[in-house]
Amino acid sequence: MATSKTASQKAKATVERYRDLQDRRRVADRRHKQSKPKQAMQAGMRHYPEPPLPLQHQSKPGDEARLDPTPLYDAPYYQGSNKLRDKVALITGGDSGIGRSIAVLFAREGADIAIVHLDEQADAEITRQAVEAEGRRCLVIAGDVADRTFCFDAVARTVKELGRLDVLVNNAAFQLHALRLEDLDAQQFDRTIRTNLHGYFFMAQAAVPHMRPGSAIVNNGSVAGLRGSKFLLDYSMTKGGIHAFTRALAGQLVPRGIRVNAVAPGPVWTPLNPADKEAEQVAQFGSEMPMKRPAQPEEVAPAFVFLASPHCSSYITGEILPVIGGY
Template structure:
């Protein structure tokens, strides 16, 4: 149907729309003003911290119990429903951050959990206590995922303690910025690749012989592995590699009934970033996300439960699940 209106009528209509929207903008504040003072999106069961944060730069490898604000990991409104009943899991980097929250929610869903961590002993003990509070067994194992013999020993200890292994969560990582590419040394590059890529490979090599039909491997990727980060060239490279590793390994293990998937978070308030960033960036961490705040670990961990459980993800393998706050 042809609309019979003059050019003048069209101009008047468009200007009337313009006037109406401009008036609405004036009443609610201009877009420029909103851009200068954006509000953080809160869409969860409780309010989450927003930058600026009191926290300054922290020494590697980073400690959760000294962070300010304390990361929120226990998801008090999350109710378990037996999605992992009778399962056993090992979580690398499970002492803090995303790994801690994953361990707690796995336990809430019925799994016994082994925590494989580097050197943050108090954080590991605190995580163990939280898992046991959920009524499940927990062991903690200190070691370096870069070393394949330590990975083999950690898996063997887990199998001996729990009688088997059903789930591997690869989460341990090293991240440190280099604003200028020339400052990215060979030692720095080697540490990142050995921890993030060799570590995942080593754990899978050790764990796969103990996994069977219905088992799951869930890797922690990153939005940097999708979009890259100019100040995290090496880290971005490893996370992109983890995404590819996830897809390739899922194909390799499909005939054995072992699913392999990956969660790719955006900015998350964990010890990883305060021990990476200069103090000024730490205080504003997460402000670059569309929600104008970082995620808290408890907002990421349910994705790991979803991918680990055969009840919710039996037809999902080789997938990268971004949880990135609205990009």
């Protein structure tokens, strides 16, 4: 009986401790709610724009020179260290956005660059000048990656004019929202599939025969391919397909010494979204992320350097690297 009474007293004491902890937590929570919220985390070497962004909308494919604020792609604090010395990289969608920043950082790491773009000549010229300012050559090729013949011609021209091909970055993409499944017509669906899947496949098919052991393919996936995006059904499908393509092709190319990986970015401030969403949505672009802002291209491009360079990722293939701001 005495033992039972002692156990009961201990149980009551435990309950009191529970309630004491609960009371202290309640006081701490109240104090936290009354305190002034902290600024959203920046984490970079310089200040990055946060929503609300200026109201704007563009016609496709988008013009980086007209974006406000101008995307930050040049990564002035990034120091190259010959991670891609004397290699040749072909980057689709290399005229603007993430593609432009990849081109600049690859050049800073010692690579000559070929960029493929659709019809954005002014943007492509800026990229060419930025690459050449790093002391490397830049070949600019205009065309549609959905066209298999063009993909093979672009690779052949790269090899002929730059001498080799060591890195392929599949980056070009088409995105257009649809609020309802019924609104997503066959023409849009076909264009998304052809650009985002056919383009990646054709470019890889053209490039691989020219690649030597130690080469790399880096595909640009998306958080939409990891989590889905309810108003980007076709785009999400293709990005998920790119992730699966990455893993499958990596397995096939292991015996040939070619690594294949993907980067899956979250929202990034490039022409892609202002050339899709309405101005009011563009103003809040990236605000739903834990960091409360979209990434800038220069914050994503180093992930492509990492996966392209055998100095950094020689034992990595078939992986999807998310760069999604804590989402």
